[in-house]
Amino acid sequence: MKGVLLPLMMIATPVAAQTERLSVVANGEIVGTVVATTTGNRVSVDYRVDDNGRGPKHREEIELGAGAMPVGWTIAGSSLMGGPVSEQYRWAAGRATWKSQADSGAVASAAPGLYIVNDDSPWALGVYARAALVKGGAVTTLPGGRLAVTKLRSMKVGATAVDVYRLEGPQLAPDYLMLDAQRRLFATFSATGVTIRSGQEREAPALMTLGAELEGERVRAISRAVAHRYDVPVRIRNVRVFDPASGTLSAPAIVVVMRDRITQVLSAADDKGAAPADQLVIDGEGGTLMPGLADMHSHTSLGGGLFYLAAGVTTTRDMGNANGFLLDLLPRLDSGEIAGPHVVADGFIEGRSLFSARNGIISDTLDDALRAVRWYADRGYREIKIYNSFNPDWVKPVAAEAHRLGLGVTGHVPAFSSPDRVIGDGYDTIAHINQLMLGWLLEPTDDTRTPLRLTGMARAADLDLSSPRVQRTVTAMQQRHVSLDTTAVILERLMLSRAGTVGAGDKDYLAHMPIGYQRHRQRTFVPLKDAGEDARYVAAFAKLLEVVKMLDDRGIRLLPGTDDGTGFTVQREVELYVEAGIAPARALRLATLGAAEYLGEGALRGSVAQGKFADLVLVAGDPTRDIAAIKRPRMVMHDGAIYYPAEIYQRLGIAPFAAPPKATAPATTTGGTDAPAGTHGFAADGRDHFD
Known part of the structure; x- marks a missing residue:
């Protein structure tokens, strides 16, 4: 109708698109970009890396629902070495479906869950963090597992106020990221690389330092918890020693270690009577004691x-x-x-x-x-x-x-x-x-x-x-x-x-x-x-x-x-x-x-011999007959400490592969820094009690 004004509420106002750009920085040089364009509840992400003649190059389309939770996510392009990438996730009408290179599946879900993308980009970390924060900091993820995001500090990077978070759960190592006051992604970072808002690349070295500091705090805490040190001899009984020079296993033997050195390699016949009361005694239960592996x-x-x-x-x-x-x-x-x-x-x-x-x-x-x-x-x-x-x-x-x-x-x-x-x-x-x-x-x-x-x-x-x-x-x-x-x-x-x-x-x-x-x-x-x-x-x-x-x-x-x-x-x-x-x-x-x-260290390492460093691994079975035995270490010694892989894996979010050996604490010690021997930091139900 000519000349008639429509009510303001009836006029569709287009939503302005907002573009955010980030640079991928490695060793002080820009090697890639992340360009994200948000229009309403939809985000298009272009991710490209060219480093060392390779790098992922793909495009993501994300649809966000209530609570910053993705209800749609597609990725198409190529991965690190050029392999094709094609991935889709969708939640609709109480059902979540996904398909990626790794798998496909569907589950009934009254509300959308947080899908963990198989071929993601740094932008995905911001998506994950925002969704988890709406849920109070932790959220169950699809196809499985759980994600937690923890605020570590608030600070300024240049003129921008940011909150720093650690994101844990989906991967072997945590991710670190920064969100600004509007919870927009400002940076993801580690000790060796940074993705940061375009124009702020000069801040990359400081973020790498921060990444080393934060990850160092986490790793130091785990290191303290899993390293068992004693100022008394450690007596490893009931083992057969692998000699790499001859390729053979010994008869039943005893190996004694004081701090970081092997002091004795003895025949079981030399183990007369009860073990000394002032030593930590570990029962190898007939397993193989071998030198530590090298990568x-x-x-x-x-x-x-x-x-x-x-x-x-x-x-x-x-x-x-x-x-x-x-x-x-x-x-x-x-x-x-x-x-x-x-x-x-x-x-x-x-x-x-x-x-x-x-x-x-x-x-x-x-x-x-x-x-x-x-x-x-x-x-x-x-x-x-x-x-x-x-x-x-x-x-x-x-x-x-x-x-x-x-x-x-x-x-x-x-x-x-x-x-x-x-x-x-x-x-x-x-x-x-x-x-x-x-x-x-x-x-x-x-x-x-x-x-x-x-x-x-x-x-x-x-x-x-x-x-x-x-x-x-x-x-x-x-x-x-x-x-x-x-x-x-x-x-x-x-x-x-x-x-x-x-x-x-x-x-x-x-x-x-x-x-x-x-x-x-x-x-x-x-x-x-x-x-x-x-x-x-x-x-x-x-x-x-x-x-x-x-x-x-x-x-x-x-x-x-x-x-x-x-x-x-x-x-x-x-x-x-x-x-x-x-x-x-x-x-x-x-x-x-x-x-x-x-490496020029044959006189110090590489075999189980008196005077050498006690770099030792205890495995069940005989790896000279079944090499797969090396995949299930029960105990590792290095640099004067005893490590039980089961403890380490539990703290890293990995299901353990082998139980620790039985250890009997000395009646008296001259110091030492350890939990009671025999418990290895585990509760009676087998679950680790974290610090």
Whole structure:
């Protein structure tokens, strides 16, 4: 009707869209973005990361219901290594349904629950936190589990007032985030990386420091609770000792430890009468006492040491880290303030390119690289590690400088180089079996700074190990005593991961883990075009295991490594050696004494012998007959402390795998810092009493 004004309430007012931008910062450089546009109750999120030639790239569509609870969530794009991402969640009419790479399901639900996304972005943490805060700080999650968010402090970052939260439950480690006064996401952060509101990138270093402080507080509290220390001898009875040098188990024996050293290794016949009243006595119940395992390719984190110790890993070689973070952490590990294994540090050196890994030191010139070598030498690093974007022409002079200063040389094969060339230029060790094998599979113009360093492995299905190309490299490794840090487990995880299935490497532990971690492991990490390509990856991994066995047969030193931090993958790496055809006792030697010898520490670690450090693991059964026995440690000793993995796992939200052994407290002590022996901090109902 012309000339007639409609009532104001009848005029539809469009809702203005609000866009929020965040930057993903690693090692001081922006490597990704999060762009979120909110229109009413709908949010569109574009998430892109380009770091080290890889990174997730996907788009999320979120629909929010009452109480900031998502009622719809879809994600589409690609994951870290280019695998496809397609995920949907919907709550409607009292029913929640979801479908992801990992699983699909539906449940009746009178109100929407909090769905934990399988392929999420930093933005999701803000969604989770807001929904939990509306519920009082904790909420049951879908497909399972529970999420809790705890306010830790209020502060200002620049001119912005924020509240700092810890979010726990879905994953192995907590997340830390900041919400502003309107509960909008300001940042997510850790000790090694930050996602922060665009324009505030200069605050990233301070947030990393805060991340280390907050996570350090949590880890220190757990470390104090699970480390049992005594100022009296610890007498471990009724065990058989594994000797990695001979590959055999002893007759029943007794091992005595005083603080961090083995003082006696005795025959059971020497254990006459009652045990001394002034010693802690542990009954091994006929199990095997073995030296602690080593992970020869790790990246140390604040909380990772707890996982390593619980898995029986007492030594790691750090293959690249944020240098300031690692140098601050190492003395804390040495003092026992933070629980974790003995760490040997390698210094990471990368070249500048669009594909650079943001880690260690990035060198723009050869002089920069040489200065980096000297920097690491001055700080006591054992080796340097060269990475993908490093100029191949720099390897020889940099290796010469490292050797002059007493450092070893290891690393990836730089893009457009070859294993043969880096061996000739001075490498002592090649990192990752795929970095070795790609030299037999790719053309000189292929760019291994991209995900091709994984996807190119499918070509190994047809590899002839007797070919001159292969044998020339193996002969060079023999002649120059070049080792291989295998990380076969991470290749298995990437090449054989399949949506909706539990991989062979995960089946023995995955059901014990938090729901978010369980789902993440049940997905495809590589793009698979068809069934033929799927079969090629399977055949290629079988060929990879053949290479492991061939190299061991030819006398090439193998260093079991993982490129992971859970400890479970160390156990699987050793198991893969056995699947490759290496005898269990030989595989255990490589993961214990062999690793210690490579690190120059064979006189101190790697076997159970008088005078050596008491890096010990107690398992039930005989791992020289059944290698899977190493997956269920009952007790671990390291750095003068006794750890019971069951205690550690309960505090980390993981269902334990094996009960602690029986321990009898000494009648008198001269100090000590422990709960009563025999209880191990557990209540009678088997549940842990947290501090």
